[in-house]
Amino acid sequence: MDVMKSRLVLLLMCISIYAVPLATAEEHVWTFDDDAVDWTPANGSWQVEEGIYKQTMRWGEAQKALVDGAEWTDHTLEARVRVDDGHWGGIVFRAQNEFEYYVYLICPKENKSELWRHRHSTVFKDGFEARDEIEHDIEPIGLTITRNEWFTLRVVVEGSRIAVAINDIEQGVFIDDAYPVGKVGVWTWDTQASFDDVSVNGFATASLTAIEPRGKLAVSWAALKRQ
Numbered sequence: 001m002d003v004m005k006s007r008l009v010l011l012l013m014c015i016s017i018y019a020v021p022l023a024t025a026e027e028h029v030w031t032f033d034d035d036a037v038d039w040t041p042a043n044g045s046w047q048v049e050e051g052i053y054k055q056t057m058r059w060g061e062a063q064k065a066l067v068d069g070a071e072w073t074d075h076t077l078e079a080r081v082r083v084d085d086g087h088w089g090g091i092v093f094r095a096q097n098e099f100e101y102y103v104y105l106i107c108p109k110e111n112k113s114e115l116w117r118h119r120h121s122t123v124f125k126d127g128f129e130a131r132d133e134i135e136h137d138i139e140p141i142g143l144t145i146t147r148n149e150w151f152t153l154r155v156v157v158e159g160s161r162i163a164v165a166i167n168d169i170e171q172g173v174f175i176d177d178a179y180p181v182g183k184v185g186v187w188t189w190d191t192q193a194s195f196d197d198v199s200v201n202g203f204a205t206a207s208l209t210a211i212e213p214r215g216k217l218a219v220s221w222a223a224l225k226r227q
């Protein structure tokens with residue numbers, strides 16, 4: 001009996017070790033000088049304009065673009081975010097797919113930031129409305145969140161610990177263990193917003209191959225896809 005128990009424990013240990021994907025240290029920066037290589041939009045209208053990655057459709061739920069090809073465990077994600085029109089724009093991390101992910105966003109209308117966990121739902125159409133707040137009312141520390149102004153959003157995720165910061169000022173630390181690994185991205189909701197200098201530094205389960213086509217005019221991802 002004891003032998004069987006210890007074998008079971010050993011088996012479970014093996015399974016849990018191998019269930020964690022092998023991760024390697026990676027760093028990536030996207031400045032959107034020419035294009036948005038690696039980025040895949042899901043909903044919304046995304047394009048690179050004058051070195052900025054923009055979502056230009058005013059209305060639409062959970063419009064996002066995710067970085068394909070790598071999933072990150074513990075990492076730091078940072079991006080410059082500017083809400084141009086509307087109320088909600090932010091950064092996505094540990095995305096399982098288009099519907100399951102965390103988003104840290106700014107809301108200039110109410111001078112606050114918010115942290116949400118989106119999940120799958122069969123009840124709501126497309127599942128975009130299915131989400132749980134981790135904290136929907138993070139009062140800004142040391143700044144005022146406004147429209148038409150760049151803010152540097154940062155999340156540092158280590159295991160279930162999620163630390164959020166704006167302009168290098170920590171805004172809060174939260175705990176959630178729903179998604180241990182996933183993609184990164186940027187996000188809007190009924191909002192036109194601009195994104196720049198996205199960087200991710202941490203442990204990825206796959207390596208992104210950097211493709212840097214040079215001497216190109218700013219072209220939109222949509223235009224690239226049509227070619």
Ligand SMILES: *[C@@H]1O[C@H](CO)[C@@H](O)[C@H](O)[C@H]1NC(C)=O
Nearest residue numbers: 041042043044060061098126
């Ligand atoms: C969002 O995109 C997905 C496919 O990526 C599509 O199935 C869905 O219908 C889109 N939703 C809206 C509201 O455009």
Ligand SMILES: *[C@@H]1O[C@H](CO)[C@@H](O)[C@H](O)[C@H]1NC(C)=O
Nearest residue numbers: 111139140141142143144145
């Ligand atoms: C935004 O919120 C912060 C923190 O509560 C506050 O210090 C600041 O004055 C607010 N800004 C405006 C314009 O209300």
